[in-house]
Amino acid sequence: MKAFYHKSLWTLFLILLPYLGWSQGEHPNLVLTAKGVEDLRTNLGKYPLLDKTFNKVKTRVLQALDEEINIPIPKDPGGGYTHEVHKQNYKKMYEAGLLYQIEQNDAYAEYVKKQLLGYAAMYPSLGLHPERKSSNPGVLFWQGLNDSVWLVYVSQAYDCVYDYLTKKERKEIEKNLFRPIVKFFSEQNVVNFDKVHNHGTWMVAGVGMISYVMGDEEMVQKTLKGSKLDGQSGFLKQLDELFSPDGYYTEGPYYQRYALMPFILYAHTLSHRNPELGIYEYRNGVLPKAVEAVLQLSYTNGRFFPINDALKEKTYNTAELVYGVDIAFTHFGQDAGLLSIAEEQGELMLGEEGVAVAKAIAEGKAKPFNYRSLELSDGSEGKNGGLGILRDGDQKDQLCLLMKYSSSGMGHGHFDKLSFSLYDKGVEVLQDYGAVRFLNTVQKQGGRYLPENKTWAKQTVSHNTVVVDAQSNYKGKQKVADKLNSEMFFTVFEDPKVQIISALDTTAYEGVKMQRTMAMISKGEHQKPWIIDLFRVNAEEEHQYDLPFYYMGHKIDSNIPFKIHSNQWNTMGDDHGYQHLWNMAEGNAASHLASFTWLQNERFYTLTSVANTETKYFMTQLGANDPEVNLRKDSGFMIRQPKAKAHTFLSVIEAHGEFNPNAEYTVNSESQLKDLKLLADTEEGSVVMLEDNSSQRWVLMIANQDAAKESKHTVTANGKTYEWVGPYQLQEMTSEL
């Protein structure tokens, strides 16, 4: 009896062996887990947002079940028929798999099974895609990237129906479909598998996830440490290099949103399967930081800051960030501000995390997202400059300034060193153009980036920053730009009276040092903080310095006696973006201050800048040399210092008043700035004086070369000496000063 018992146990163990061990485990256990399934089953019908998401998925899956299964031989490039069908197929399998787990209705599993067997029947006969891209060829799709995304979804679908399939079915599917795909990626396409690049992340995520399902531990290790298992590539190296220590992805938020997706999905899988890795704590929690960073890189309207190639309309209400938000809420500290974003997203991740978010929302726990002033360093070591964000006010009416002093952002980067954008009252006020592209629109070159993206949107003059000699940064050479970056100088976020970002660049123009200090001064009496823009340029040779501002509203007034070009418009130049600007008007200032007021979104804005007799002003409109009318007809105001070695642009931007055409009143349509002076401006420091209409005067002192907290600064100009300690000092002006 004992022997028999032992023998049977041993037999049982042998039978069960494939189902035990770390790699085989239970199913599903990638992004969706047994706990997730249990949470979903017990909580459906309780929380509106959960039910809404579930019903949307179920509607789509029921529709898929009604259709013939269609697995065409790959033929068409992106956007073409077979491309779209294979894209639809992975989504359908994925959602049918989810639904099978939740409802345990065999029809869903049958659907996934038929799809998988169909793919397994076709795959061995396929070679490389006929329209393949050379850099990363695919089999099912023209790009290996698409094959990787397919695998990320389909491995989850397979995981969901794993237990439903017979051993024979699994064997067939793995042998003819998944093993060949894994082999293709990890051997034939190993260059991309080992790339420390977003395409590599999708690939290792897909391979890793299917390898967990198939129990291929060695392959999982390769996804983590690279094909040579030397740690020089793979997921961990990607986590090391593709984000800065603050979680910033160098291409900017528009691409960060997309790049995050495979990181989150695979990391979440790893958090279940290899918890000892502590993947969410990896690199001081770089992934949680990356999720917060991408959200902080949006304005209160949910739109991402459109730096580099970016579509302005893109918001955080995007499928990719549903995972990020739900996982972050559930596992990174229950931040109630994430719940309001989940509400706006209007859908959830179907899993433990979605249930947790739905429950918390139903319990009324949602709060506005905690937008804050912050800096995000760029570069894997955080040493390649970064982005600085200043904010004032709540979600309803927030003044927000973004300054960019990062590295270039690779192929999608713009020549926008030290540029800034300004937002207020829910909209852009001083813009970064974004990208010239009409996504997915056939008539606009099929939705590709248009020629003017390069000739205008990437050029320096399309940004709110200094252009030297009417040329772009690095003379417009991307390869040079890729190696260089601006630098942070100092930031101030905690002073209730003033917030500051100060950064500099010595790389964009040979022999030219540029330093920009932007401050938001909250004087209290005014509707909105005033923005000080102190832009110092220094060179050994004489140059022309242009500083454009692209405002979004309608010009209301200016004290500049502009000569308007009434009957004929000509361009501002021939290249570097100037060929796209119409010269509407030009003039020299009538006094030491030049003001320009515009109206936007029922609020007035005035930019007042210090002028000298040389300073020239232009009003511009975008749209010259634009044969297909790809550009918007945006307005610009440009300050030009025609010839100088050193020049400092000092400006103040005020948001003021209200234009209410419906209730028919207008208040404070005029600036409240009475005077603005640069009292001193040396290598050591600059001293700015502001006076408002009530004759209150304030002085802001800024260090220019030593930002240490304890450093003492002494600057003398016009017989007066100004002294302060630390990077800045703001004070009311007294007679002694």
Added chain:
Amino acid sequence: MKAFYHKSLWTLFLILLPYLGWSQGEHPNLVLTAKGVEDLRTNLGKYPLLDKTFNKVKTRVLQALDEEINIPIPKDPGGGYTHEVHKQNYKKMYEAGLLYQIEQNDAYAEYVKKQLLGYAAMYPSLGLHPERKSSNPGVLFWQGLNDSVWLVYVSQAYDCVYDYLTKKERKEIEKNLFRPIVKFFSEQNVVNFDKVHNHGTWMVAGVGMISYVMGDEEMVQKTLKGSKLDGQSGFLKQLDELFSPDGYYTEGPYYQRYALMPFILYAHTLSHRNPELGIYEYRNGVLPKAVEAVLQLSYTNGRFFPINDALKEKTYNTAELVYGVDIAFTHFGQDAGLLSIAEEQGELMLGEEGVAVAKAIAEGKAKPFNYRSLELSDGSEGKNGGLGILRDGDQKDQLCLLMKYSSSGMGHGHFDKLSFSLYDKGVEVLQDYGAVRFLNTVQKQGGRYLPENKTWAKQTVSHNTVVVDAQSNYKGKQKVADKLNSEMFFTVFEDPKVQIISALDTTAYEGVKMQRTMAMISKGEHQKPWIIDLFRVNAEEEHQYDLPFYYMGHKIDSNIPFKIHSNQWNTMGDDHGYQHLWNMAEGNAASHLASFTWLQNERFYTLTSVANTETKYFMTQLGANDPEVNLRKDSGFMIRQPKAKAHTFLSVIEAHGEFNPNAEYTVNSESQLKDLKLLADTEEGSVVMLEDNSSQRWVLMIANQDAAKESKHTVTANGKTYEWVGPYQLQEMTSEL
């Protein structure tokens, strides 16, 4: 005992006499009545919108009570200090009076009393206002119009505190303030008192209301029938002449909204005081019709159609229409659609009507306002042409077309004969420019109409209609325009497949007959109805015919091989508005159809028009010869037939597809119109053929000179004969046709 009894009764009667009779009556009994007071008292605290309104008023009144009473000697013109103070004073008195009636707190009545006694103390010493306007001088204000408005409000305030005041106080106030004002209006300023004009309406309303309070029956009669009591002027004559039988006010909705106010307030008073007048039934209920008309003259975003001088931002959420909506709901038939407008207005009339509306809203009775297709005739007899409105779809996504074939609209009229505007998905798609004016904005000429209002906005070329020989209608002469008008031809509102407006003009250009037929065809398969625009022009001499379309979006595509003006822009002409248009591009069509697609508000629009070898096309942008940048930089697409006696512009406008940059998909960005032909086009009738991408063909036959229902039409062209009965016929095309 009997004698004593009789004598006492007699004495009592004598004592009471002044308080009985029609004229003395109870107080308040103008717009607010005893029933209104009772309703307010018993329903406060029950309905959110009522409480919100009440609290706003009370907050303002409590603040007024805290301030010193300030009644300055009139000195400043509109916008100036004394002007603003006297405006504030009448509002404060009015609201304090209301509050006294509701809460019976003597502090409110005391406030009104002090103001009234203050005015009574000052008024006798005043002459005409030092800054008076010559046409309608005032005493308290520069314009008599403002004095009239003051009186409309203050008579209500006086009525509210009448019973609180002592007889002596009343005597003083009437003798030194109200009687002199009435005398001033009805004698010294009798020209305006007797004017059949909106200024006259404010004046008779004010005089009538105070006369009711004072018991001056004869003066009330003068307000109704004119100073000579001959019915040639006064309120009833104004009702006869200032509205068309359909309730349209010839200046257009922007001014109708304002003009309605004194009509409604005084009519409501009359409905209480002289119910036998049946004022709301007067002229077949022209006042109720006028309230509905002004609401129908808005789009689903609440904005009024900006025909003539009009600010585009103006919506029905305006104080003037709160009275109109609440009275209309309560007394003209409980239209639940008015409740949703009241909700959007966010405030109520404090009276019986406001209570009724608040109650109905609280009971959940509000429905979307019933926007419908309709015609509004112009002219006191309804014979001066009019406006036609076609609508398709509900509040969320309504396609709406407005065509204007009315008289000119007096001093605020535009030279816009047969022009149209198109709205879709909540916004303007093909625009009427509106007015060039930045209301109340000091830097823009103090908020006045700007020079470009005359040189651009009024001109024919700024409208979506034909311009003959690059000149405006009537050569831009307002006095000629004032006497002439276009004419209705026929309308079709009830056919589920097609709605039509057809109108003509023989007055705008000497020797030129213009006829425009616009149809909305609902073929069912398409996302949105297609719009057919058939614009026939006939002249004895050869002319140049331009037909511009001012679209609001971004150009996406065109099959016209445009020559783009890349490096230099010049103007389209020198006068009649052409001097403000930049010529961006020009070209001739490449085939018999010219298409132009733009993107707006995430939807595509394509205008396809029939071309011949002579037809020229222009892309334009607004903003030339605009020294102060008063104009928007709007885009235009212009069709030009350079030289023809007769020409017919045939176009189809499609709304199609979706551009979703956030979810990153685009569908149906291309037109679904495959072919468009003018099969026949004679004086008798026109035959239009449309074919869509699925090769379905439809034919629309339109009568051109006889729109009678029973008339038979036979038109022969290219060997084919088309026959139909009535003004139009729409049918699927078969081979026999």
